[in-house]
Amino acid sequence: MVIQTKLIEELPVSNELGEGIQWRGSDQTVWWTDILGCTLYRLEWPTKKLTSYEMPEPLGSFAFTDSHEVIIAGFATGFAFYDLEKRALQWLHRLKFLTGEGRLNDGRADRQGRFWCGSMMARPDVETHASGRLFSVDSELILTSHLEGINISNGLCWSPDGQIMYFADSLPGKIYQFDFNTADGSLANKRIFAEALEGGSPDGATVDAAGNVWSAHWGLGKVICFDIMGDIVAEVSIPTSQPSCVAFGGKNLDLLFVTSAKEGMLEKQLADEPSAGNVFVYETSVTGLIEPRYCTSQRVR
Numbered sequence: 001m002v003i004q005t006k007l008i009e010e011l012p013v014s015n016e017l018g019e020g021i022q023w024r025g026s027d028q029t030v031w032w033t034d035i036l037g038c039t040l041y042r043l044e045w046p047t048k049k050l051t052s053y054e055m056p057e058p059l060g061s062f063a064f065t066d067s068h069e070v071i072i073a074g075f076a077t078g079f080a081f082y083d084l085e086k087r088a089l090q091w092l093h094r095l096k097f098l099t100g101e102g103r104l105n106d107g108r109a110d111r112q113g114r115f116w117c118g119s120m121m122a123r124p125d126v127e128t129h130a131s132g133r134l135f136s137v138d139s140e141l142i143l144t145s146h147l148e149g150i151n152i153s154n155g156l157c158w159s160p161d162g163q164i165m166y167f168a169d170s171l172p173g174k175i176y177q178f179d180f181n182t183a184d185g186s187l188a189n190k191r192i193f194a195e196a197l198e199g200g201s202p203d204g205a206t207v208d209a210a211g212n213v214w215s216a217h218w219g220l221g222k223v224i225c226f227d228i229m230g231d232i233v234a235e236v237s238i239p240t241s242q243p244s245c246v247a248f249g250g251k252n253l254d255l256l257f258v259t260s261a262k263e264g265m266l267e268k269q270l271a272d273e274p275s276a277g278n279v280f281v282y283e284t285s286v287t288g289l290i291e292p293r294y295c296t297s298q299r300v301r
Contacts, residue, residue: 003234009281018259020061022291023249030249032259033059053084061107063115063294072294074117076103079137093143098131106154106204111162113295114138114185118153124171136185139297146187155205166213168202175202194230204245209287216243239275248288256282
């Protein structure tokens with residue numbers, strides 16, 4: 001099957017580092033974070049009414065919860081519940097960072113309701129020892145560290161049946177597969193699923209209903225779609241060079257939302273790429289999956 005995509009909307013939000021985009025079907029809204037702008041966005045679709053929420057510190061990633069106004073957040077320094085209506089912060093775990101480890105970055109909920117989030121190096125460099133880690137927070141609020149030796153945690157997503165986890169380390173440009181134990185969240189049998197195309201780094205990702213992996217390729221100006229064997233089956237050209245994350249949404253889950261960033265761009269590059277930092281919406285010939293929520297047995301204040 002040939003996968004078709006068509007750009008239908010560009011949202012001029014000019015984010016410094018747009019990331020973590022997700023669709024919430026219960027109220028037909030799309031959400032994302034501008035990490036460096038310390039702002040969470042909520043967009044009503046298709047009316048395009050935009051609401052922004054100032055965050056207490058850089059928000060790397062988040063997941064929805066059973067409480068409509070509360071998210072679980074991977075802030076720069078740790079994990080917390082955040083009540084958007086009350087602007088109330090409830091810290092769950094503040095992290096003690098390892099040498100060179102900078103902040104929390106990409107994350108999302110798995111299909112069983114745990115929240116996962118990985119950290120990144122303060123100054124990512126192939127010559128520097130990588131000390132980033134990948135964590136999860138379960139329904140009992142227990143924090144577990146699963147992986148170490150990461151440069152830039154990115155691209156977390158799961159196969160439709162939840163039994164394969166995908167994870168990217170952006171600096172070496174590799175997307176990995178793991179066997180995922182849905183009962184306890186443990187990982188096994190790490191292997192390379194795909195490698196970034198020349199000139200790009202794998203960033204945020206999602207999986208469609210057929211199991212294809214859609215990966216934003218930072219620096220390349222494309223979203224790459226890999227089939228379950230890791231072969232490229234589609235490429236989506238983005239109007240700027242730094243696409244950062246993707247999500248399926250819309251009433252029929254057939255719209256692809258793509259965040260981007262203008263972080264690190266020089267004045268000339270910004271002039272050449274006026275769309276940098278905007279959010280793009282594509283019609284597609286495929287459908288996505290409902291975004292999982294974080295589920296907790298604990299009381300959310």
